[in-house]
Amino acid sequence: MFFLRVHSVDAENPLDTELIFSAPQSQNPKFTERRGVLHLFRRVSQSSLPNSNSRSSLLFIVAVPNYLSFDDFIRFCGPHHLDHLHHLVFIRNDGMEDRYSVLIRFDDQLAADAFNSNFNGKKFSPGEAEICHILFLLSVEYSECEEVAGTPLASCTEIPTCPVCLERLDPDTSGILTTLCDHSFQCPCVSKWTYLSCQVCRFCQQQDEKPACFVCGTLDDVWVCMICGFVGCGRYKEGHAIRHWKDTQHCYSLDFRTQQIWDYVGDNYVHRLNQDQSKIDGKSEEMHFRCMSLEGDCGTCECREDLEVNGAFFNSKVEAIVDEYNRLLTSQLETQRQHYESLLIEARSKAESSISEAVEKAATSGMLDIQNELERCTEERNTVAEVNRKLIKNSEMWRKNLKEAEEREAASVKSMNERVLDLEEQIRDITIFLEAQKTIDKMSDSNGIKEGTVLPVAHEQPSPGNSKRNRKSGRRRH
Numbered sequence: 001m002f003f004l005r006v007h008s009v010d011a012e013n014p015l016d017t018e019l020i021f022s023a024p025q026s027q028n029p030k031f032t033e034r035r036g037v038l039h040l041f042r043r044v045s046q047s048s049l050p051n052s053n054s055r056s057s058l059l060f061i062v063a064v065p066n067y068l069s070f071d072d073f074i075r076f077c078g079p080h081h082l083d084h085l086h087h088l089v090f091i092r093n094d095g096m097e098d099r100y101s102v103l104i105r106f107d108d109q110l111a112a113d114a115f116n117s118n119f120n121g122k123k124f125s126p127g128e129a130e131i132c133h134i135l136f137l138l139s140v141e142y143s144e145c146e147e148v149a150g151t152p153l154a155s156c157t158e159i160p161t162c163p164v165c166l167e168r169l170d171p172d173t174s175g176i177l178t179t180l181c182d183h184s185f186q187c188p189c190v191s192k193w194t195y196l197s198c199q200v201c202r203f204c205q206q207q208d209e210k211p212a213c214f215v216c217g218t219l220d221d222v223w224v225c226m227i228c229g230f231v232g233c234g235r236y237k238e239g240h241a242i243r244h245w246k247d248t249q250h251c252y253s254l255d256f257r258t259q260q261i262w263d264y265v266g267d268n269y270v271h272r273l274n275q276d277q278s279k280i281d282g283k284s285e286e287m288h289f290r291c292m293s294l295e296g297d298c299g300t301c302e303c304r305e306d307l308e309v310n311g312a313f314f315n316s317k318v319e320a321i322v323d324e325y326n327r328l329l330t331s332q333l334e335t336q337r338q339h340y341e342s343l344l345i346e347a348r349s350k351a352e353s354s355i356s357e358a359v360e361k362a363a364t365s366g367m368l369d370i371q372n373e374l375e376r377c378t379e380e381r382n383t384v385a386e387v388n389r390k391l392i393k394n395s396e397m398w399r400k401n402l403k404e405a406e407e408r409e410a411a412s413v414k415s416m417n418e419r420v421l422d423l424e425e426q427i428r429d430i431t432i433f434l435e436a437q438k439t440i441d442k443m444s445d446s447n448g449i450k451e452g453t454v455l456p457v458a459h460e461q462p463s464p465g466n467s468k469r470n471r472k473s474g475r476r477r478h
Contacts (some may be wrong), residue, residue: 001046001054002175003156004103004140006091007037008282031070032092036142038101039149040135041156049171050116055136056113059088061102062133063163069125073102076124077115084111086098086169103140112136133163134177157251157265160226160381162198168226168261173270199229200254211256215240221339226252227263233358236339258331 037111038064046054064073070090074082082235089103091280106112141147152158159174160166167173203211212219212325213233221234222242227250234255241253251264271462 001043001136002060002137003041003043003061003153004060004137005039005041006034006140006142007039007146008142008144009035009037009094015460021072029133031074031088031090033070033092035094037093037095037146037149037163038091039158040161041153041158042175046154050136054138055109055113056138057106057109059104059112059138060135061104061123062135062161062166063099063130064102064132065124065128065130066100067128068100072254081118084108084115095269103137116185131163133176152249158227158249159252160200162196162201164201165198165226168254168271170270170272173252173263200224200226203229203231203256204254205320213238213240222256223253223262226254226258226317231256236343241347242419258328260328260332260333319449324474348458433466 040060040110068076073090080193084107086105086107088105091103092100092102094297104112104115106115116134116136117131122132124130124132141149159169166176169176174240211222211231212218213222214231216233216238218233218237221237222231223234225244225248228248230241230248230250232244232253235242245251245264246251251266252270253262253264254260255262259271260269262268263270425443455459
């Protein structure tokens with residue numbers, strides 16, 4: 001089930017739902033041209049393959065190559081189908097110069113089913129590779145606001161409008177059952193479709209130049225958004241592709257190396273060769289062997305006459321797809337092995353680097369501690385030496401002071417002894433004098449003694465040690 005939103009960029013003739021498909025059935029079909037950016041959405045919970053509930057009278061031709069003019073496209077459709085045509089709108093996008101899209105509303109469901117049965121999967125030109133892909137639309141909405149037009153509907157996801165990118169997706173996602181060419185998987189004819197417009201296809205064609213992540217610039221594990229062409233790294237790197245999905249809701253991403261497509265919403269691969277083949281074959285037979293008439297087999301078409309040939313064709317295709325799936329599985333396992341081996345090598349390298357850094361850090365820290373301890377000991381030694389020097393200086397000073405004090409003490413003691421001896425002599429002299437005076441006073445002829453004359457008495461020369469004492473005694477005698 002598909003829904004279409006159109007961001008109108010035609011200011012002079014804006015898109016209007018009521019006016020686009022308003023021509024009455026009694027008039028000739030009205031052909032109009034509009035300019036706008038298309039946003040195609042599908043419901044997540046349901047298959048995109050046509051069924052009785054998803055068909056409608058409104059058809060959407062995804063891409064018509066630009067070498068077909070509008071008149072050429074009308075001739076391609078044929079006059080028989082134009083009789084049941086209610087309205088046709090050509091929608092051009094200025095950014096898609098190589099193609100345009102077409103909206104067709106038919107008068108009834110039978111006419112829409114017949115047109116889809118005849119032209120879906122048909123080449124526009126026998127000598128070219130472009131195929132007409134037709135989808136049933138349940139509704140079309142128009143908006144002048146780009147943000148509103150690009151916002152997914154509830155329970156819906158946006159899918160690419162590039163025909164090659166649609167063919168890369170599995171039928172349940174894209175609604176495209178089969179392709180006549182294998183250009184979905186790097187065939188050179190891709191450039192005929194999208195060499196001007198689709199950035200995803202341009203990346204796939206640039207085999208010599210590998211794109212880099214738009215955010216971190218890494219070249220490994222690169223994924224390309226199928227909707228807008230954003231290039232981001234995978235979840236095993238910085239995860240910028242997943243962040244882009246969370247920011248924009250663009251859930252389909254192409255692995256640039258393996259060309260596999262991952263659906264972030266469904267959390268699985270959705271490229272064409274990686275699907276449950278029994279389910280695809282059942283839907284293929286239903287689409288190819290079921291008449292598009294609402295009443296069952298119409299009895300007029302030859303929809304079952306090539307049953308055996310088609311059965312053999314599908315059996316061979318099953319074998320080819322199984323082989324391709326096995327190759328993809330082997331490639332994926334090898335990729336995972338290389339990835340985890342690289343992770344182990346990186347982890348081992350990080351561990352060795354961490355160990356070497358820790359050892360170097362510990363050695364540096366130990367050396368710093370030893371150096372600090374050495375500086376501290378040197379400083380303490382210098383302090384002790386300075387203290388010792390001061391103590392020695394103080395000791396010499398105190399020794400000198402002590403010597404001077406001892407000398408002063410000795411001089412003082414000597415002086416005191418001399419004074420004591422002098423005093424003793426004076427006391428003795430006084431005592432002798434007093435005794436002599438008393439003796440004189442007692443004598444009877446004291447007056448004659450008093451009037452007597454003292455004569456000198458010769459005496460020996462005193463020794464030098466007693467000279468001073470004798471002098472003092474003499475003074476006292478006189």
